[in-house]
Amino acid sequence: MIGAAETSLLVGSALLLGLLVFFLVGSDRMPIGTSGKPISVYCAAGLQPPVAAAARAYQDQYGIAIDLTYGGSGTLLSQLSVARSGDLYIAADDSYIRSGREKGIVDEDLSLAWQVPVLAVARGNSKGISSLEDLLRDDISVGFAHPEAAAVGRIVRQVLIEAGLWEGVQARVKVFKPTVMDLANDLKIGTIDLAVIWDATAAQYPEIEGVRVQAFDAVRRPISLGVLSWSGQPAAAFHFARYLAARDKGLPHFAKRGYTVADGDRWEETPELLLMSGAMLSKAIDETVAEFEQREGVRVTRIYNGCGILVSQMKSGSRPDAYFACDQSFLDQVSERFESGQTVSANSMVILVAKDNPKKISGLADLARPGLRVGLGHPEKSALGSLTVTLLERGGHLAALKASGNLVVESATGDYLVNQARAGALDAAIVYRSNTAMVGDHLDTVEIGDANAHAVQPYAVARDSTHKQLMGRLLDAIAGQRSQKRFEGLGFDWKCKLPEMSGR
Amino acid sequence: MHSSDRPFRACLFVFAAAYVLLLIAMLVADASFTSFGNIWTALTSPEIQYAIRLSFLSATITAILSVWFAVPIGYLMSRHSFRGKLLIDGILDIPIVLPPMVIGLSLLILFQTPLGKAVESVVPVTYRIPSVIIAQFSVACAFAIRAMIITFDQIDPRGEAVAQTLGCNARQAFWRVALPQARRGVLGAGMLAWARALGEFGPILVFSGATRMRTEVLPSTVFLELSIGNIDAAVAVSLIMVTAALVVLCLGRLLGLGRKVF
Numbered sequence: 001m002i003g004a005a006e007t008s009l010l011v012g013s014a015l016l017l018g019l020l021v022f023f024l025v026g027s028d029r030m031p032i033g034t035s036g037k038p039i040s041v042y043c044a045a046g047l048q049p050p051v052a053a054a055a056r057a058y059q060d061q062y063g064i065a066i067d068l069t070y071g072g073s074g075t076l077l078s079q080l081s082v083a084r085s086g087d088l089y090i091a092a093d094d095s096y097i098r099s100g101r102e103k104g105i106v107d108e109d110l111s112l113a114w115q116v117p118v119l120a121v122a123r124g125n126s127k128g129i130s131s132l133e134d135l136l137r138d139d140i141s142v143g144f145a146h147p148e149a150a151a152v153g154r155i156v157r158q159v160l161i162e163a164g165l166w167e168g169v170q171a172r173v174k175v176f177k178p179t180v181m182d183l184a185n186d187l188k189i190g191t192i193d194l195a196v197i198w199d200a201t202a203a204q205y206p207e208i209e210g211v212r213v214q215a216f217d218a219v220r221r222p223i224s225l226g227v228l229s230w231s232g233q234p235a236a237a238f239h240f241a242r243y244l245a246a247r248d249k250g251l252p253h254f255a256k257r258g259y260t261v262a263d264g265d266r267w268e269e270t271p272e273l274l275l276m277s278g279a280m281l282s283k284a285i286d287e288t289v290a291e292f293e294q295r296e297g298v299r300v301t302r303i304y305n306g307c308g309i310l311v312s313q314m315k316s317g318s319r320p321d322a323y324f325a326c327d328q329s330f331l332d333q334v335s336e337r338f339e340s341g342q343t344v345s346a347n348s349m350v351i352l353v354a355k356d357n358p359k360k361i362s363g364l365a366d367l368a369r370p371g372l373r374v375g376l377g378h379p380e381k382s383a384l385g386s387l388t389v390t391l392l393e394r395g396g397h398l399a400a401l402k403a404s405g406n407l408v409v410e411s412a413t414g415d416y417l418v419n420q421a422r423a424g425a426l427d428a429a430i431v432y433r434s435n436t437a438m439v440g441d442h443l444d445t446v447e448i449g450d451a452n453a454h455a456v457q458p459y460a461v462a463r464d465s466t467h468k469q470l471m472g473r474l475l476d477a478i479a480g481q482r483s484q485k486r487f488e489g490l491g492f493d494w495k496c497k498l499p500e501m502s503g504r
Numbered sequence: 505m506h507s508s509d510r511p512f513r514a515c516l517f518v519f520a521a522a523y524v525l526l527l528i529a530m531l532v533a534d535a536s537f538t539s540f541g542n543i544w545t546a547l548t549s550p551e552i553q554y555a556i557r558l559s560f561l562s563a564t565i566t567a568i569l570s571v572w573f574a575v576p577i578g579y580l581m582s583r584h585s586f587r588g589k590l591l592i593d594g595i596l597d598i599p600i601v602l603p604p605m606v607i608g609l610s611l612l613i614l615f616q617t618p619l620g621k622a623v624e625s626v627v628p629v630t631y632r633i634p635s636v637i638i639a640q641f642s643v644a645c646a647f648a649i650r651a652m653i654i655t656f657d658q659i660d661p662r663g664e665a666v667a668q669t670l671g672c673n674a675r676q677a678f679w680r681v682a683l684p685q686a687r688r689g690v691l692g693a694g695m696l697a698w699a700r701a702l703g704e705f706g707p708i709l710v711f712s713g714a715t716r717m718r719t720e721v722l723p724s725t726v727f728l729e730l731s732i733g734n735i736d737a738a739v740a741v742s743l744i745m746v747t748a749a750l751v752v753l754c755l756g757r758l759l760g761l762g763r764k765v766f
Contacts, residue, residue: 006679013568020565045731069713070728082612181731204733
């Protein structure tokens with residue numbers, strides 16, 4: 001038996017413990033006035049002021065709680081990769097987001113702002129710091145960010161090496177610190193006279209001013225936000241991510257604090273976007289676009305049609321946010337409206353014939369043989385038609401074909417030609433290989449054997465789109481591996497030199 | 505007192521004064537960097553109030569838990585010899601030796617194992633309040649254990665032996681003879697664990713995160729304020745921490761010693 005004194009000791013301490021735990025329970029709850037699952041954001045500690053302010057505004061507007069966890073960008077990335085939790089990750093330097101992408105931690109990224117290294121000095125710049133050479137002055141004590149620990153240290157070291165100054169500077173540096181905040185604090189306290197830090201960091205301190213130098217302006221770095229691949233609520237996470245990266249919502253909070261902000265999208269709760277795409281691409285991209293809509297929580301209206309028709313629609317006033325053209329030649333016709341295109345795929349042209357090729361068609365020359373019924377793409381309405389005409393012309397077959405009277409149909413889309421052939425109304429048609437993916441059991445194809453017999457499909461974002469970033473992410477999705485399988489499964493050749501899409 | 509003892513005593517005072525002065529000078533320097541206005545702003549911010557509450561509650565819970573574990577472990581290590589004792593002794597020092605971040609990382613990884621996930625399915629730990637206490641406990645307890653081993657080592661085991669010849673069993677000898685003698689040591693171990701837990705930062709940052717109004721303890725506040733260049737607030741919070749800790753530790757020692765006087 002335990003004596004009374006012992007019992008009271010044990011029970012007493014247990015009761016005290018219980019009481020303390022009771023006080024704590026209830027602390028671990030959702031903030032008042034919010035609904036739904038909170039969005040969990042891992043945020044570089046230095047970005048706390050703009051992000052917290054934007055999160056508060058978002059919370060007030062939508063009643064959805066934002067859980068902000070702060071730490072060093074690298075520490076957070078390590079934490080994330082172990083715990084595999086959270087929805088968003090905001091790093092102080094884009095290199096962490098890239099590294100997260102490579103490790104499969106980050107799936108998409110949104111640009112928020114830029115930062116530029118500056119020569120930071122106490123306000124007033126009493127020592128007249130103005131150029132890189134001042135880093136070598138004897139009367140100046142310099143603090144430097146550790147090149148291995150901090151992005152700014154690494155970047156600036158490179159600039160100094162190229163300027164031939166690194167050796168001298170390195171020998172004179174009074175202290176290397178792991179973060180720019182450490183350096184800014186040192187400047188503020190007065191233990192150093194000059195530190196190379198980010199402009200936005202310097203802007204946070206009323207006591208510090210940043211001196212811009214040209215050599216540093218060339219190496220500005222993006223600050224971006226990553227969407228974590230394991231987020232269980234991607235649409236909700238994107239909602240806040242888009243809010244934070246919106247030029248009229250989150251970004252002003254950054255601008256107010258001295259950041260040079262990115263060219264953000266305009267805020268819309270559920271963006272409605274217009275994608276014009278060549279009909280030949282519909283099967284290849286439709287599922288990818290639908291998945292994108294689901295994940296981002298946006299609506300993408302797809303208009304699939306012959307590219308000539310799409311171009312004339314654009315010329316008569318249609319304003320798509322992006323255009324996925326059947327061939328570069330069609331994008332060229334409206335190039336002034338779009339940013340430069342990204343080539344995604346290529347599609348070779350083939351001659352479609354009946355099963356086992358009963359008419360023994362072996363090449364373009366055979367199409368003019370008497371008694372054949374031939375279908376081609378419409379030369380103005382479709383890329384297929386225009387490429388076909390060029391192809392026939394170059395091979396010297398066009399005149400013969402026209403004279404033969406074999407040409408019975410010109411269609412805006414290749415699929416229409418396939419249906420005609422499938423129904424037995426055509427003996428031969430020139431189509432894309434991707435058009436024939438579904439009819440392999442009933443029809444055969446004959447290779448054309450000409451290096452020019454293919455179309456190249458570029459994707460381009462409209463210059464005047466208010467959702468350039470979003471449309472850029474759609475390209476990321478289309479350039480992704482799953483999408484690649486869909487393209488290749490349909491007979492397209494993959495031409496995407498990605499996945500390095502960041503830094504738009 | 506021998507008059508020849510004076511230089512010796514003076515020498516003791518000089519060392520004590522030098523160290524205490526250093527500590528006080530640091531605090532004064534801190535205080536000169538902030539103002540009452542800053543401290544007041546810090547005290548009235550709901551985030552910092554929350555951090556104060558969480559810090560004190562969690563540190564106290566950690567201290568009690570640490571004492572619960574440290575007393576039996578200290579007694580075991582001090583009084584008993586067994587195979588592998590040397591190894592166990594070494595293992596008990598791991599939290600003292602390991603860099604704090606590594607402890608946090610190890611806990612983070614531990615709670616991603618099947619065992620950890622089983623626990624998480626009942627009580628969410630990672631990035632929540634329980635993780636704060638576990639992180640504090642895993643370090644603070646090691647210090648409390650070390651203190652208890654030394655305490656029991658310094659108590660002559662003969663007292664317990666005599667009690668046992670007079671009819672006590674081992675349990676009674678522990679409760680009635682050893683523990684009462686170790687009371688100051690227990691108090692000291694508890695205080696040490698408490699202070700250690702209050703200042704704990706590295707493991708908490710990694711294992712609990714620094715989420716405002718959830719897992720933010722006072723050291724996280726200092727870190728967060730420093731990382732946005734708000735030195736004034738960081739210093740104000742540090743001073744609040746130091747003052748509160750000083751009050752609690754002095755009060756604890758006074759009460760603990762007080763009982764001995766009566």
